[in-house]
Amino acid sequence: MFWERLLRLDRRWIFLFVAVSVLLPLLFNLECHQVPTPIVRGIFDKLESLPPGSHVLLSFDYGPSTVPEISPMAHAVIRHCLERDLKVVFMALWATGQNLLTSTVDSVVKLEFPHKVNGTDYANFGYKAGNQGVINVIATDFYKMFTTDISGMPARTMPLMEDVENMSDMSLIISFGGGFPGIKEWVQFAGDVAHVPVAGGCTAVSAPLLYPYYPQQLIGLMGGIKGAAEYEAMLTHTYPKFDPLPKRGMLAMGPQTVAHLVIMFFIVVGNLAYFLSRSHKAKA
Amino acid sequence: MFANIDLTFWVGAFLTVAIFSFLYKDNPVYKLAEHLFVGISAAYWMSVGIWTTLVPNLLCRLCPGWVNSLAGSDCLCPPASHVSGYERWIYLVPLVLGILLLMRLSPKGGWIGRWSLAFIVGITAGLNLLRYMQSDFMAQVQATMITLLPGWQGFGHFFGNLSLSLDSPLVATFSAWVVFFGTFCGLVYFFFSKEHKGWFGGASRFGIWVLMVTFGAGFGYTVMARISLLVGRFRYLFGDLIDMMNS
Amino acid sequence: MKRWIMLGVCLLSALPLWAQEPPAADTAAAQVAAAPQAAPATAVTAADAPNDNGHSLVVTFVPSADDREGGPVIGYEVYRSVDGGEWDMRGTVPASGPAGDATLRYRDAGSKDEASQDYFPIGQAYQYRVRTLSVGGFVDSEPSAPMGSTAEWFHFGKLELFLALVIFTGLMIIFIGRAKKGAELYIRPLAGIDAVDEAIGRATEMGRPILYVLGLGVASDIATIAAFTVLQRVAKKVAEYNTKIIVPCYDPIVMSVAQETVKAGFMDAGRPDMYREDDVYFVTQSQFAYVAAVNGTMLRERPATNFYLGLFYAESLILAETGSLAGSIQISGTDQVTQIPFFVVACDYTLIGEELYAASAYLGREPLLMGTLKAQDWAKGAFAVALLIGLVATLAGWSSIAGWFHLDL
Secondary structure, eight states, rough: OHEEEEEEEOOHHHHHHHHHHHHHHHTOOOOOOOOOHHHHHHHHHHHHHHHHTOOOEEEEEOOGHHHHHHHHHHHHHHHHHHHOEEHHEEEEEEEHHHHHHHHHIIIIHHHOOOOSSSSTTTEEEEEEEEEEHHHHHHTOOOHOOOSSSSOOOSTTGGGGGGGGGGGGOOEEEEEEEEESSSSSIIIIIIIIIHHOOEEEEEEETTTHHHGGGGGTTOOOOEHHHHHHHHHHHHHHHOOOOTTOOOOHHHHHHHHHHHHHHHHHHHHHHHHHHHHHHHHHHHHH | OTTOOOOOHHHHHHHHHHHHHTTOOOOOHHHHHHHHHHHHHHHHHHHHHHHIIIIIIIIIOOHHHHHHHHHHHSSOOOOGGGOOOOOHHTTTTHHHHHHHHGGSSSSSTGGGHHHHHHHHHHHHHHHHHIIIIIIIHHHHHHHHHOSSSOOOOHHHHHHTTTOTTTTTTHHHHHHHHHHHHHHHHHHHHHHOSOOOOOHHHHHHHHHHHHHHHHHHHHHHHHHHHHHHHHHHHHHHHHHHHHHHHHO | HHHHHHHHHHHHHHHHHSOOEEEHHHHHHHHHHHSOOOOOOOEEEEEEOOOOOSOOEEEEEEEEEETTSSSSSEEEEEEEEEEOOOEEEEEEEOOOOOGOOOOOOEEEBBBBBTTTTTEEEEEEBBBEEEEEEEETEEOOOOOOOBBBBOOOSSSSHHHHHHHHHHHHHHHHHHHHHHHHHHHOOOOOOOHHHHHHHHHHHHHHHTTEEEEEEEOOOOTHHHHHHHHHHHHHHHHHHHHHOOEEEEEEEEHHHHHHHHHHOOOOOOOOOOGGOOOOOGGGGEEEEEEEHHHHHHHHHHHHHHOOOOEEEEEEEEEEEHHHHHHHHHEEEEEESOOOOHHHHHHHOOOSSETTTTTHHHHHHHHHHOOOHHHHHHHHHHHHHHHHHHHHHHHHHHHTOHHHHHHHSOOOO
């Protein structure tokens, strides 16, 4: 019977359909209009409200396996911070985050903002082992953990860190998190303790776990590539100069949408096949 | 015509396709890629562990001069990171605890490692107990004490602004009711000291329905995550072709 | 005559000079000179900052009488001196303006590091004065009395947290004590656990083995510990029914504990001779290589029942799907929220989150597990009651109730 044959469909056909549904929109550059949601807008509005010269801490807490999801949002936020002349403090709680951070500084900060000075407008403090222990220490004394940046420049004497003693001197903490340690630990050990606003950009897998913290403990959350696309949309709308730059998040929305529609189609058809074949067997 | 093509790209592309080949059938090429990944990641993490944890956090505290003499410069242990006095010798404690932990490899001496494990478990429990109680309990209790009629301005205003937009009173009220009763009934479901009968069973049933909706949303989010990683991989493989077609 | 005419012309030509506006700077200076001086801030008082480590003081003062919306006051600067010596500026406070605050406060905090330039010694007596900045210039207040900081042992802002911890710990101690004395502590039946015996019986009837997967956790993970308890119960049943059990392990320590657990289960059933150590074995510590090996075992051995209890990550769906293809009954349980959806979809019974811990307490009946589970139930009950009180308070407009749970850090 047709429905029973459908239930026994070789899964490789489904893999092929999904692959084609992702590849074709990529090749033909299918775009989808993005409507920012309040949970992402919270981060954007907060950065817009900070006066120039405010300190923002960006923590790269992810690895290469989640680069397609998190890097687009990280790039968008860094562009936003530097465009607003905010002082950016970079660090990482993941060992793999340090390499990603360094390559991001090289490809985004140094290339697109060559007038920004390392040590004055931004600093890269690299990776520190210790997970939530690191956050616990820098909540009271930043220099106990980070004595120098990754190039060996002493932290205390940097113009960037002139008025900074600990987390309380940051205007905002944004963690780009792929797991543990990540946004949850920043909320628990920095946000709730030092009363510093915390925001996050996370993988879509982690997003449902972090929604309970919004809006009291997290001022905003970018969940997965959708969150990245929304942030990019707001950034290019407010600062059209960023429009020509690659917008990986928004470009992924076309293939994402088509793939989701294909998967939804298979779910509906699969369930129909299941129930119809059951009723057919019952009648037989 | 094809920019940025170099050996590292071709190796990456080959390994990507090798892993994808498993979707058709298990094969030696997939096994090769998998074993490469396992071996290289083990070596990478060992190297990362030594250079980012052992050297700067332990050796540079205890004997920075010796480390710098081996490296031939003070780039590994910059002067600003040196500590002196009791702050230096206290690092003997983690050194000893680390050696004790390695005793777990010995069949006879494995019990010695329990001291280090006890230290780790105790520290983690102490750090986490307060934070979880504060962030995941007290703060969540306060956050759930919400009004069931947010922004109430009378029946006229409510029924006069019926829409499905995110800031409409209907959606805000629905959200408030779902958050409150979903939390309450979810707690009822996970209450193990009473049998789920009567009104208690009804609340428990509503709670599990809310949980299942949450799990469905989590499933959908995970699907989105996996598709976005696939988009990333295809962009890596076909990036030049995509740029060419869209230029 | 000509000289008088020339003088007259000179005087007349000088008239425009007299009528000219003076230069802007002169005007501004004149305006400033003419602007009234704002009244100084008063009642400057320094006090120890509460609930801190002793490296800060709080300065309060009454704003200038001219500090009002549209008034001349721009803001305030706070200065500090030691023993009446040089005054150093410590920070600024914006004018109260429309808010019209009765007092303003400034927290003067420093570093506890003696090497720091901003070192704030505990007990050092400081005096403060407040400079009122206005359009007309500035005026300093009278200095405050000298005040030194002290460190507090107890943070009263966290009192609610302390009480919650004391209550929860007390409940745990009480219930563990009662369980140790043999008191009957009720735990409701769990669907997944009721199915365990049925699933083992099915395996015996079909003559096929049982596969028990402990996940990717280490021996100290709570989910893995809970899974060990269920494993012992399953092993005991398996020994009674004379069925084979296969336990592939991800971690070597977990393997050694699992071997002891299964052996203990067989001994409990009085069948120690049936225990085979080769059935509880280490596979690999590589996530997907482990999954590949377990999948291979499922497809070769065709177990009738699969148990997935413990800590799982991305491999959970692969395992459950393969087991479903092999036609096994599957009972799963994990506290990883991200993996529960996959188990719910692909398994016959799923223990969601805390149900896994409850299952281990239900089956093991150990006082420690029972006591902590009961204490957690009471904590959940307290949470639910607090929610209801908060609901009533919010409806009645008593917002201070919610404030009880806000920690003043």
